[in-house]
Amino acid sequence: xxxxxxxxxxxxxxxxxxxxxxxxxxxxxxxxxxxxxxxxxxxxxxxxxxxxxxxxxxxxxxxxxxxxxxxxxxxxxxxxxxxxxxxxxxxxxxxxxxxxxxxxxxxxxxxxxxxxxxxxxxxxxxxxxxxxxxxxxxxxxxxxxxxxxxxxxxxxxxxxxxxxxxxxxxxxxxxxxxxxxxxxxxxxxxxxxxxxxxxxxxxxxxxxxxxxxxxxxxxxxxxxxxxxxxxxxxxxxxxxxxxxxxxxxxxxxxxxxxxxxxxxxxxxxxxxxxxxxxxxxxxxxxxxxxxxxxxxxxxxxxxxxxxxxxxxxxxxxxxxxxxxxxxxxxxxxxxxxxxxxxxxxxxxxxxxxxxxxx
Amino acid sequence: xxxxxxxxxxxxxxxxxxxxxxxxxxxxxxxxxxxxxxxxxxxxxxxxxxxxxxxxxxxxxxxxxxxxxxxxxxxxxxxxxxxxxxxxxxxxxxxxxxxxxxxxxxxxxxxxxxxxxxxxxxxxxxxxxxxxxxxxxxxxxxxxxxxxxxxxxxxxxxxxxxxxxxxxxxxxxxxxxxxxxxxxxxxxxxxxxxxxxxxxxxxxxxxxxxxxxxxxxxxxxxxxxxxxxxxxxxxxxxxxxxxxxxxxxxxxxxxxxxxxxxxxxxxxxxxxxxxxxxxxxxxxxxxxxxxxxxxxxxxxxxxxxxxxxxxxxxxxxxxxxxxxxxxxxxxxxxxxxxx
Numbered sequence: 001x002x003x004x005x006x007x008x009x010x011x012x013x014x015x016x017x018x019x020x021x022x023x024x025x026x027x028x029x030x031x032x033x034x035x036x037x038x039x040x041x042x043x044x045x046x047x048x049x050x051x052x053x054x055x056x057x058x059x060x061x062x063x064x065x066x067x068x069x070x071x072x073x074x075x076x077x078x079x080x081x082x083x084x085x086x087x088x089x090x091x092x093x094x095x096x097x098x099x100x101x102x103x104x105x106x107x108x109x110x111x112x113x114x115x116x117x118x119x120x121x122x123x124x125x126x127x128x129x130x131x132x133x134x135x136x137x138x139x140x141x142x143x144x145x146x147x148x149x150x151x152x153x154x155x156x157x158x159x160x161x162x163x164x165x166x167x168x169x170x171x172x173x174x175x176x177x178x179x180x181x182x183x184x185x186x187x188x189x190x191x192x193x194x195x196x197x198x199x200x201x202x203x204x205x206x207x208x209x210x211x212x213x214x215x216x217x218x219x220x221x222x223x224x225x226x227x228x229x230x231x232x233x234x235x236x237x238x239x240x241x242x243x244x245x246x247x248x249x250x251x252x253x254x255x256x257x258x259x260x261x262x263x264x265x266x267x268x269x270x271x272x273x274x275x276x277x278x279x280x281x282x283x284x285x286x287x288x289x290x291x292x293x294x295x296x297x298x299x300x301x302x303x304x305x306x307x308x309x310x311x312x313x314x315x316x317x318x319x320x321x322x323x324x325x326x327x328x329x330x331x332x333x334x335x336x337x338x339x340x341x342x343x344x345x346x347x348x349x350x351x352x353x354x355x356x357x358x
Numbered sequence: 359x360x361x362x363x364x365x366x367x368x369x370x371x372x373x374x375x376x377x378x379x380x381x382x383x384x385x386x387x388x389x390x391x392x393x394x395x396x397x398x399x400x401x402x403x404x405x406x407x408x409x410x411x412x413x414x415x416x417x418x419x420x421x422x423x424x425x426x427x428x429x430x431x432x433x434x435x436x437x438x439x440x441x442x443x444x445x446x447x448x449x450x451x452x453x454x455x456x457x458x459x460x461x462x463x464x465x466x467x468x469x470x471x472x473x474x475x476x477x478x479x480x481x482x483x484x485x486x487x488x489x490x491x492x493x494x495x496x497x498x499x500x501x502x503x504x505x506x507x508x509x510x511x512x513x514x515x516x517x518x519x520x521x522x523x524x525x526x527x528x529x530x531x532x533x534x535x536x537x538x539x540x541x542x543x544x545x546x547x548x549x550x551x552x553x554x555x556x557x558x559x560x561x562x563x564x565x566x567x568x569x570x571x572x573x574x575x576x577x578x579x580x581x582x583x584x585x586x587x588x589x590x591x592x593x594x595x596x597x598x599x600x601x602x603x604x605x606x607x608x609x610x611x612x613x614x615x616x617x618x619x620x621x622x623x624x625x626x627x628x629x630x631x632x633x634x635x636x637x638x639x640x641x642x643x644x645x646x647x648x649x650x651x652x653x654x655x656x657x658x659x660x661x662x663x664x665x666x667x668x669x670x671x672x673x674x675x676x677x678x679x680x681x682x683x684x685x686x687x688x689x690x691x692x693x694x695x696x697x
Contacts, residue, residue, distance in 0.1 A: 010365050016386050022379045023369075039676055043629040047673050050636045054665040057640075061658035098677045102670035191380055194367035252393050267400065274411075292399055293390045294363070301570075311414055315421070326418035333411030340404035347397065 041202075041298070048149040051102060055109035062110075073118040080114030083107050088144040101147060108145050109153070112138075116157075131165035148199055155203035163211040172215065173233035176283055179208040180240045183287070184247065187294050205287050205299055209306050212280055216313065237279050238272040241286050248293055267339060274332040277320060281310035362387040402455075409458045412439075413465035420469045420476065429477050436473050439466035460502040464495040464510065483525050488518035503565045509574065512551065519543060538589045542603055544582040548575050549610060556622065573626050576614065583610045584634045591642050611635065623683055625676065632672040640665045 014027040039047075062070070062079075069075045087108035090100070115137055119130045138158035142151050159179065166172045183204040190197035245268045249256035275281040288303025290296075314325060366383050369375045375383055384390075391399065416439055420432070427435075443463035447456045471487050471494075474480075492514045499511045523540050552575040559566040587607045590600050611631055618627035643664055647657040 013362060013365060013387055017375075017383055020382065020386055022383055022386075023374055039673070039680060040625060042626055043676050046629045046633040047669060047676075050633055050665065050669040050672065053637070053640065054662055054669055057658055057662035057665060061655055061662050064655040064658060098674045099670045102673045103666055106666050106669070191363055191367040191370060191384070192377075194364060194371070248390065248396075251390055252396055264400070267404070271407075295389055295391070311410070315418065322418050322422035323424050326415045326422055328415075329411045329418060330415030333408045333413075333415055336404045336408030336411060340401060340408055343397075343401055343404065347401075 044149045047102065048105075048153065051106045051109060051149070054106045055113065058106070058110050059113055076114045077118045080111040080116075080118075083111030084115065084141060084144065085111075087111065087150075091146050105147055105150055108141070108147070108150050112141055112154070112157075128165040128168045131161045131168070135159075135161035135165065146195065148195070151196070151199045152203055155200050156207050159203055159207040160211065163207070167215070171228060172211075173228055173230075174236060176208045176212055176279060177233070177236040177240045179204045180237065180283060180286055181243070184240070184244050184290060187290055187296075188247075190294075202298075205302050209280060209283060209287075209309075212283070213309065213313065216317075234276060234279060237282055241272055241282055242268060244286055244289065248289075263339075263343065270332075270335060270339070274328070274335075275310075277325075277328070278310050278314045278317070280313060281307060284310055363389060405455060405458050409462045413462050413469075416466055416469045417472070420473045423476060432473055432477075433470075436466060436470040440470060457502045457504040457507070460498045461504065461507055461510075464498055464507060467491060467494050468514075483521065485518045485521035485525060488514050488521060492518065503563075505565075505568060505571050509571060512575075516544075516547070519547065538586055538593065538600070538603055541582050541586040541589065542599075542606060545579055545586060545606060545610065548579040548582065549613075551575050552579060556617070560622075569624065569626070573624070576627050577630060579610060580614070580630045580634050583607050584637055587634075587638045588641055591638070591645055607638070619679075623679075625679060625683070628679060629672075629676055632676065636665060636668045636672060639668065 011027060014023065017023045018025075066075065087104045090104045094100070116134055119134045119137075135158045138154045138161065142154035142158065145151070145154070163172060163175050166175050183201055186197045186201040186204060190201060245264065246256050249261055249264060253261060255261075271285060272282060275285065284303050284306035286303075287306060288300055291299025291301075291303055315322075317325075320328075363384070366375065366380060366387060369383075370377070370380055390396075416436065420436065424432075440463055443459045443466055447459035447463065450456045450459070468491050471491050475482060475484070475487050492511055495511060495514075499507050520540075523543070552572055555566070555572055555575060559572070583606065586603055590603055590607075593600075611634070614627050614631050618624040640661060644657070644661050647660060648654075651657050
């Protein structure tokens with residue numbers, strides 16, 4: 001069955017909007033032609049990787065050139081600010097040029113690294129304040145430099161620094177539920193600022209998962225144990241998940257708490273309970289769910305890959321025995337298949353009855 | 359943000375739509391999906407998650423090696439999982455959902471073979487179990503015509519390959535003690551798989567039209583061939599076959615350029631190739647500069663300049679390709695059919 005809308009060209013969609021009385025006349029602006037030169041996101045990611053390599057090489061060259069001067073954090077900070085400001089001025093004032101955009105993107109990265117090195121150099125692990133300051137700087141770079149790959153990097157780095165700040169402050173466990181809530185909000189409002197929110201959403205879908213995965217694997221981070229109870233963090237994540245489900249039901253049915261929606265709530269609670277030992281799995285499921293709600297195949301793919309990773313992580317997690325884990329998974333699988341069978345039977349029967357009435 | 363949302367956002371930015379009209383416009387564009395689409399999606403989620411959870415449960419159970427159940431009980435469990443999956447497929451084969459049963463059967467077969475290896479200690483090498491697993495499930499992979507199952511099957515073959523090179527260290531005189539030879543094997547495996555896949559896809563098989571599998575194969579090939587080139591650049595042993603591997607790198611690049619520039623236009627493949635060239639050329643230039651010059655500042659500066667210009671050049675070239683591709687093509691979002 002074809003699930004996507006048949007309004008798959010701007011002309012068709014415009015016609016549908018005109019039929020609904022939302023617009024009048026012919027389509028005056030063609031969005032596809034306006035963005036005809038835009039590179040797809042994977043191309044931007046690959047170019048971003050190449051740009052990072054260039055900026056690190058330049059950093060090494062500048063480091064060797066300035067030698068002892070570079071030991072002085074003020075030199076690094078001022079140089080970094082000058083470079084970032086030049087890049088910001090370029091992106092704001094000059095018309096886009098693919099060639100020059102890449103050069104100033106590389107310079108922006110270089111400036112970014114120089115400024116961050118001032119904060120990171122001596123302050124790692126002692127206090128949350130440097131990390132919060134670094135996150136604020138990245139926020140400033142995000143606003144100042146309107147170039148999408150740079151925005152994605154700045155958003156991601158800001159989230160990473162916020163995570164480290166939270167780790168030292170003992171509230172790292174709240175990072176994942178907060179990012180999930182922000183992701184749902186960003187996706188809901190992304191049309192209001194299409195240059196900003198989608199990039200932020202992309203970063204929000206990736207960073208929390210990697211941060212959680214890293215903290216589960218890295219020995220050092222286990223010493224940064226959260227002060228908040230384990231169960232409280234899980235409840236927060238489940239709360240966000242149920243909130244997302246509520247919002248979707250509100251949009252689709254208008255009344256989320258109708259008796260007809262009981263099965264959806266049961267499934268949501270079952271998935272929340274089934275993923276209790278592995279919060280990453282619930283995060284991944286929510287990303288997958290949000291991706292489908294936005295018809296965003298990239299988000300759906302990210303959710304699936306994260307889910308597979310979460311299953312692999314669960315295999316190696318030490319909190320339970322393998323036998324217990326196998327029983328949990330088998331029970332979850334059996335219940336899910338039972339629910340599938342029931343729903344499939346019920347809807348087949350409804351369809352058959354409707355056919356008979358006709 | 360997908361196409362229709364972008365168009366609506368664009369019209370909103372240009373005041374063709376008001377803020378209040380946007381939610382209605384999104385609904386008309388099918389965002390969020392309708393009630394029926396949600397119902398179907400939830401059904402499929404229940405099915406595939408249920409199957410994955412059960413299969414993972416079985417694999418975890420075998421790995422747990424529980425002494426509370428005898429060997430015959432464990433074998434009965436694993437074999438019953440395979441048989442029940444096949445019965446489920448036979449009873450709903452006419453639905454595409456039968457593919458979930460074949461996936462379950464494939465995973466359960468792996469669990470069964472792992473149980474055999476665990477119980478009998480025949481002295482079989484690990485790679486043999488993976489090869490047998492791939493052979494046993496191959497008919498189901500062919501029948502299912504499910505992309506995810508093909509990827510699983512190919513991943514099993516890769517694991518078998520890596521276990522083989524760890525065990526035997528050589529094949530037909532080619533030593534696997536050199537990482538270059540191992541990587542060349544991966545390049546040949548994935549490269550040949552990509553060629554075969556694209557050739558069969560070009561015959562018009564509808565279920566193969568999605569681009570993510572060939573992109574995955576191409577990504578694996580490019581990563582392996584790039585690492586191979588980097589090893590050749592850095593490896594001071596310089597094997598007798600090193601020139602052959604450089605030629606392999608150039609052949610892979612040229613093949614991908616020719617195939618995906620002129621035959622099946624795919625920007626993903628070309629962008630990956632551009633990144634590979636930038637990385638390899640920068641590395642090679644770095645080695646030449648640092649070996650022949652004592653001036654580290656100038657060397658880093660030249661390298662930085664080179665990679666910056668190469669990146670900018672690649673960005674410009676890719677944009678020209680995008681403009682070339684979009685000229686005269688309808689601006690469509692392709693509808694996709696879920697399995």
